[in-house]
Amino acid sequence: MLLTSIKYLLFATLFTSFDCKLINNVLYKQISHRFDGILLTISELVGRIEALETREGEKKSGICGPCGNHNTDVGTSVKGYGLKEEFVILMRAFVAEKENLRNSVELMEHNMETKMSVCIETVTELKQKISQLENEKADNKRVSTVEKTLNSVQSSANHLRSRTELIESRITEIQDSSSKIESRLGDVETNVSTVMETMKRKVSFTAQFRIESSSSMQLTKNRIIPFNHVFYNDGDGFDVTSGVFTVPISGVYMFIFFVESFQPNESNTCLGAFVKLYVDGIYAKMSAIADPNYQQHIQAGNSYINYFTKGQRVLIQTAEKCQTSYVGDFRTTFSGLLLY
Incomplete structure (x- = not known):
């Protein structure tokens, strides 16, 4: 033109x-x-x-x-x-x-x-x-x-766009992998948090009944055994004065108790020592009986696992069947542990 x-x-x-x-x-x-x-x-x-x-x-x-x-x-x-x-x-x-x-x-x-x-x-x-x-x-x-x-620039732009799409695809793959890793890290973090929380919630104790003057003590029926020596009390749940354990943190606990008995009288017809585990004043259907012969020492025990809420009271008490029970020292113990 x-x-x-x-x-x-x-x-x-x-x-x-x-x-x-x-x-x-x-x-x-x-x-x-x-x-x-x-x-x-x-x-x-x-x-x-x-x-x-x-x-x-x-x-x-x-x-x-x-x-x-x-x-x-x-x-x-x-x-x-x-x-x-x-x-x-x-x-x-x-x-x-x-x-x-x-x-x-x-x-x-x-x-x-x-x-x-x-x-x-x-x-x-x-x-x-x-x-x-x-x-x-x-x-x-x-x-x-x-x-x-402009055509050259457009060609370069198309090439750059394809490279960018490839990079974006790689980034998407990396993000997916990162999401999976983050999810696993979240699980690990949750587990770690649980472990850390569990570590923070460490509760355990071991107490022993001791007598300074003799090897045993005659206790009347329905009496709390006075575990007056504490070996370990993590969480401060056990009260050495009263012999009662108060649950500090809700969770699953395991309690183990032993009782030793000595029979000084040949003519005694009642059991040597009969003790029960109580929770908030209610018998938990868990007991131990040590019934020795004359001049004999016998130890008996039991364990109990259950879920407890904060504030519940757990104790070992003599049964009402016998008027008196001969409870020996050192081998009469009460232990508890928070499992989870």
Whole structure:
């Protein structure tokens, strides 16, 4: 399209230049034709002046003969005027023709200047348009270069996009793996927290019944065995003064108790020692019986596992079956442990 426009403008420029030249040629032809007419007129005037001068010379020299006829012809040719008057008429005609020629030349010059000015303006405009189109062509070349650059950038962008998608896919895989790892870490953290909480909830104790004066003590029925020596009391649940364990933290506990008995009387018909485990004053259906023969030491024990809530009271107490029980020291113990 641009090349077509440039070709068209070039053709218009050439046509305008040709048109200007054609106008000049026409004007020059008209002027030449006018000059030819003026020269012809001048030639005729010069011929007539030479004829008049010849006749005037003949007249002065007094040549006779055919003078009368000749004078008659001359008179006829000048229509009754004299030679001087005819010469004046010819000079006036020459001056008039000269003035007409000058006016024609001035008019021609004016028309020629106007036409040339229009032609020059037209040519200038066409040159400007050609320059503009050439600039547009250069711009089109730059646009083409920019388009090639953009295509290259687009190709790079597509390649980068594919690389980005691959990286995003890898990142998604890593995130999935991270989520799984985080989930496992969460489980581990939960387990660790549970262990830590369990470690914080460590509760255990061991207490022993001791007698300083003798090896056994006669205790009446329904009496709490006074475990007066404490080996270990983590959590401070066992009260050495009362012999009662108060649950400090809810959970599953295991309690173990032993009782030793000694039979000093051969005639004693009741059991040596009969003890029971109570929870909040209620018999837990868990007991131990040590029934020795005369002058004999016997130890008996039992264990109990159950869920206990905070604040419950656990103790070992003599049974109501016998009025008295012979409870030996050192081997009569009470232990408890929080399992979980």
